[in-house]
Amino acid sequence: DQQVKQNSPSLSVQEGRISILNCDYTNSMFDYFLWYKKYPAEGPTFLISISSIKDKNEDGRFTVFLNKSAKHLSLHIVPSQPGDSAVYFCAASVRWGNNRLAFGKGNQVVVIP
């Protein structure tokens, strides 16, 4: 049972433009959401997180938006840079539980110079 879903497996975007990645979840107990970036042959690298008490969190070029009623979150990267080319994973957890992370399948992002 896939509790975290990432559709549109791949995304190509021109350098300097905005990349938008979407993520949906089904478990209403999730209260903490994270985005990770992964290069080949490396482990996932933490990018940004958001607690369910917020609807937006910003860190430099990365902004995550959370819509709890729709059980939907998105990651905006602006401006996109060639180094952003990677697989992006959305993850969710119940922070007051054992904080196991449930991951989506990932989105491949290619930034075209």
Add this chain to the structure above:
Amino acid sequence: DAGVTQSPTHLIKTRGQQVTLRCSPISGHKSVSWYQQVLGQGPQFIFQYYEKEERGRGNFPDRFSARQFPNYSSELNVNALLLGDSALYLCASSFGTGAMNTEAFFGQGTRLTVV
């Protein structure tokens, strides 16, 4: 500051064999979790350990076991290996759990190939 370190980075085993993977968390982190990532999928939770106690277990068979040592390092053991166990095994460390939790930071993973 050293990040999460895992060993070995690559491993080839034969069906039926046993394997032990190792993980050292970030200094000061007391929680270690293990994940399995097969090609084309996101990481799947296997175990979480905090203060040497198992705090969570994913939907994996009893062939998978783990432990955490007093220095907070951890081992993942897989017995009677199957071809389907071929995957990238990821270790993640975080400061605590529940209210004390922080973001999980991952190691580079161990690529296990079962032939």
